Amino acid sequence: MRKSHGPALKKPVIDLAQCPWCRGKAVIKGVFYELPCDHCNASGWVVAATGEALALDELVTQLSMRLQAAQRQIEQLKRPQAGGPEAGYQESNRLGAGGTNYTGD
Template sequence: MQKRPVPGFERERIELETCSICKGKAVVNGVFFELVCIYCNGSGWVVGGSKLVLSSDELVTQLSFKLQEAQREIAALKGPAKVSGIQRQHNQSNRLGAGGTNYTGD
């Protein structure tokens, strides 16, 4: 029997998108200097579709979810390198050399 999460015990994942006013930079250009974007409260992120602003504690949680997802994608893309042929002969010890060292035939 497989374990399943109980509804209500996991935080809801909210789809975020960049603020259309500041383009995700969290600041807008004023006359003399940059101002904090008032449409996204200086975060650069709003709720997808509705353009609502999240509270700072909820925003931190949702951004953490996005970061974890991005890190999983990066790890999946890096993955273990598949080595074959001559390169494998140099990287993996075959213990055929003097004293059980790697012999490459060079």
């Protein structure tokens, strides 16, 4: 680590795993009805490395980061990718004047 004091500049992404007790369902089967899982604070997620539950404020942050990453991946997969000879015309190669697209035509 390079920093010696102060808060981190970026929030670290913590690897999450499904809770082994409730299997990610956030509830466990009681005698008559389902009860919230005490092991994972009824979230269904625990820290992958240690198996411990996250604090609720940290859990909200980590789940938000995972959701944003998933949304970025979905948007990237939705964009059509040009293939073949037209691929050179669709993307900017920054070889023209002022960093514009140059096609050689």
